[in-house]
Amino acid sequence: MKSYKIELAPNKFYTVDGELNLILPDGKVISKEDMLEIADQYKGANRIYKPFALLFWTDVKNGQYKNWIS
Secondary structure: OOOEEEEEEOOEEEEEOOOOOEEOOOOOEEOHHHHHHHHHHOOOOOHHHOOHHHHHHHHHHOOOHHHHOO
């Protein structure tokens, strides 16, 4: 299973694991099902209004992780 990370600050990462669960910097895990529900609530909203974690998760889900690599 591949894992994807984006650094927010030194030693603070958002991670999306191979099952598409989001792992927050504090270690809390948000399941794929919960993330799909959150994404549905923001459906149709401009990216500027979506939470950072949702943008990252959505891009990883859609194969756009390369957009987060600097």
